Amino acid sequence: MTSPSAPRPDGFSEATGEICYDLPSAYIPHPATGLLHLPRFLAKIRKHLKGELPKSYQRNFCKGFDRFLCLHLGVDPEQVIACVRETQTEAELDVRLKAIFPADLRVAVWNRELVQKGMSPMGREALDSAKSKMGAEQRTDVISFADMIDFDEGRIL
Secondary structure (H helix, E strand, O other): OOOOOOOOOOOEEOOOEEOOOOOOOOOOEOOOOOOEOHHHHHHHHHHHHOOOOOHHHHOOOOOHHHHHHHHHHOOOHHHHHHHHHOOOOHHHHHHHHHHHOOOOOOHHHHHHHHHHOOOOHHHHHHHHHHHHHOOOOOOOOOOOHHHHHHHHOOOOO
Protein backbone atom coordinates (compact mmCIF):
# COMPACT_ATOMS: atom_id res chain seq x y z
CA MET A 1 0.00 0.00 0.00
CA THR A 2 1.27 3.46 -0.90
CA SER A 3 1.66 6.06 1.82
CA PRO A 4 -1.50 8.19 2.15
CA SER A 5 0.60 11.31 1.69
CA ALA A 6 1.78 10.27 -1.77
CA PRO A 7 -0.41 9.75 -4.83
CA ARG A 8 -0.93 6.11 -5.57
CA PRO A 9 0.66 5.02 -8.85
CA ASP A 10 -2.58 3.37 -9.99
CA GLY A 11 -4.52 6.65 -9.73
CA PHE A 12 -6.82 5.40 -6.98
CA SER A 13 -7.32 6.56 -3.42
CA GLU A 14 -8.22 4.05 -0.73
CA ALA A 15 -11.01 6.33 0.48
CA THR A 16 -12.38 7.88 -2.69
CA GLY A 17 -11.71 5.64 -5.68
CA GLU A 18 -10.20 6.93 -8.92
CA ILE A 19 -8.42 10.26 -8.62
CA CYS A 20 -8.36 13.01 -11.26
CA TYR A 21 -4.88 14.47 -10.93
CA ASP A 22 -5.58 16.88 -13.79
CA LEU A 23 -8.35 18.86 -12.08
CA PRO A 24 -7.30 22.27 -10.83
CA SER A 25 -7.11 22.96 -7.12
CA ALA A 26 -10.13 24.62 -5.51
CA TYR A 27 -7.68 27.39 -4.56
CA ILE A 28 -7.20 28.45 -8.21
CA PRO A 29 -9.22 31.61 -9.01
CA HIS A 30 -11.22 31.89 -12.21
CA PRO A 31 -9.37 34.41 -14.45
CA ALA A 32 -12.50 36.37 -15.45
CA THR A 33 -14.28 36.45 -12.08
CA GLY A 34 -11.72 35.77 -9.36
CA LEU A 35 -13.97 33.08 -7.87
CA LEU A 36 -12.14 30.20 -6.24
CA HIS A 37 -13.29 26.66 -7.19
CA LEU A 38 -14.98 27.84 -10.41
CA PRO A 39 -12.12 26.56 -12.66
CA ARG A 40 -12.37 23.19 -10.89
CA PHE A 41 -16.15 23.03 -11.34
CA LEU A 42 -15.79 23.91 -15.04
CA ALA A 43 -13.13 21.22 -15.49
CA LYS A 44 -15.37 18.64 -13.81
CA ILE A 45 -18.24 19.68 -16.09
CA ARG A 46 -16.04 19.18 -19.17
CA LYS A 47 -15.09 15.69 -17.98
CA HIS A 48 -18.74 14.94 -17.22
CA LEU A 49 -19.87 16.04 -20.69
CA LYS A 50 -17.23 13.78 -22.30
CA GLY A 51 -18.26 10.85 -20.07
CA GLU A 52 -14.82 10.95 -18.40
CA LEU A 53 -15.78 11.97 -14.85
CA PRO A 54 -14.92 8.98 -12.65
CA LYS A 55 -17.60 7.40 -10.50
CA SER A 56 -15.74 8.58 -7.39
CA TYR A 57 -16.32 12.20 -8.52
CA GLN A 58 -19.83 11.70 -9.90
CA ARG A 59 -21.31 11.19 -6.43
CA ASN A 60 -20.36 14.76 -5.47
CA PHE A 61 -20.76 16.36 -8.89
CA CYS A 62 -22.98 19.45 -8.50
CA LYS A 63 -22.90 18.88 -4.75
CA GLY A 64 -20.41 20.01 -2.12
CA PHE A 65 -18.35 23.00 -3.28
CA ASP A 66 -20.04 22.94 -6.72
CA ARG A 67 -23.45 23.40 -5.11
CA PHE A 68 -22.23 25.90 -2.50
CA LEU A 69 -20.75 28.04 -5.27
CA CYS A 70 -23.97 27.90 -7.28
CA LEU A 71 -26.02 28.77 -4.19
CA HIS A 72 -23.71 31.72 -3.53
CA LEU A 73 -24.24 32.92 -7.12
CA GLY A 74 -27.99 32.19 -7.16
CA VAL A 75 -27.76 29.90 -10.19
CA ASP A 76 -28.67 26.28 -10.79
CA PRO A 77 -25.70 24.00 -11.53
CA GLU A 78 -27.50 22.95 -14.73
CA GLN A 79 -27.20 26.54 -15.99
CA VAL A 80 -23.43 26.38 -15.61
CA ILE A 81 -23.35 22.98 -17.31
CA ALA A 82 -25.37 24.41 -20.22
CA CYS A 83 -22.90 27.29 -20.58
CA VAL A 84 -20.00 24.86 -20.84
CA ARG A 85 -21.89 22.57 -23.23
CA GLU A 86 -22.93 25.41 -25.54
CA THR A 87 -19.63 27.29 -25.87
CA GLN A 88 -16.47 26.59 -27.83
CA THR A 89 -13.94 29.03 -26.35
CA GLU A 90 -12.98 30.32 -22.90
CA ALA A 91 -13.86 33.87 -23.96
CA GLU A 92 -17.32 32.76 -25.07
CA LEU A 93 -17.77 30.82 -21.84
CA ASP A 94 -16.78 33.85 -19.75
CA VAL A 95 -19.42 35.95 -21.54
CA ARG A 96 -22.10 33.30 -20.97
CA LEU A 97 -21.19 32.86 -17.30
CA LYS A 98 -21.22 36.60 -16.66
CA ALA A 99 -24.70 36.71 -18.23
CA ILE A 100 -26.12 34.16 -15.77
CA PHE A 101 -24.13 35.28 -12.71
CA PRO A 102 -25.23 38.27 -10.63
CA ALA A 103 -23.54 41.62 -11.27
CA ASP A 104 -22.06 41.58 -7.76
CA LEU A 105 -20.28 38.24 -7.41
CA ARG A 106 -19.27 38.98 -3.79
CA VAL A 107 -15.94 37.35 -4.61
CA ALA A 108 -14.31 38.07 -1.25
CA VAL A 109 -17.27 36.58 0.62
CA TRP A 110 -17.23 33.38 -1.43
CA ASN A 111 -13.46 32.98 -1.44
CA ARG A 112 -13.27 33.39 2.32
CA GLU A 113 -16.11 30.92 2.84
CA LEU A 114 -14.46 28.34 0.59
CA VAL A 115 -11.06 28.46 2.27
CA GLN A 116 -12.66 28.20 5.71
CA LYS A 117 -14.93 25.21 5.03
CA GLY A 118 -14.03 22.65 7.65
CA MET A 119 -12.85 25.14 10.26
CA SER A 120 -16.05 25.46 12.32
CA PRO A 121 -16.47 23.02 15.22
CA MET A 122 -18.89 20.86 13.20
CA GLY A 123 -16.72 21.20 10.10
CA ARG A 124 -13.64 20.07 12.03
CA GLU A 125 -15.49 16.93 13.10
CA ALA A 126 -16.38 16.13 9.50
CA LEU A 127 -12.86 16.95 8.32
CA ASP A 128 -11.31 14.79 11.06
CA SER A 129 -13.59 11.93 10.03
CA ALA A 130 -12.55 12.31 6.37
CA LYS A 131 -8.88 12.48 7.33
CA SER A 132 -9.26 9.33 9.41
CA LYS A 133 -10.83 7.45 6.48
CA MET A 134 -7.86 8.45 4.35
CA GLY A 135 -5.28 7.50 6.96
CA ALA A 136 -4.29 11.15 7.33
CA GLU A 137 -5.49 11.87 10.85
CA GLN A 138 -2.00 13.06 11.91
CA ARG A 139 -1.76 15.63 9.11
CA THR A 140 -1.70 19.11 10.69
CA ASP A 141 -1.36 20.82 7.30
CA VAL A 142 -4.81 19.68 6.13
CA ILE A 143 -7.08 22.17 7.88
CA SER A 144 -9.96 22.68 5.41
CA PHE A 145 -11.93 20.70 2.88
CA ALA A 146 -10.09 22.46 0.05
CA ASP A 147 -6.87 21.20 1.65
CA MET A 148 -8.36 17.70 1.82
CA ILE A 149 -9.07 17.78 -1.91
CA ASP A 150 -5.51 18.95 -2.60
CA PHE A 151 -4.17 16.21 -0.32
CA ASP A 152 -6.28 13.51 -2.00
CA GLU A 153 -5.21 14.65 -5.48
CA GLY A 154 -1.52 14.81 -4.57
CA ARG A 155 -0.99 18.58 -4.42
CA ILE A 156 -0.21 18.40 -0.68
CA LEU A 157 2.40 15.72 -0.13
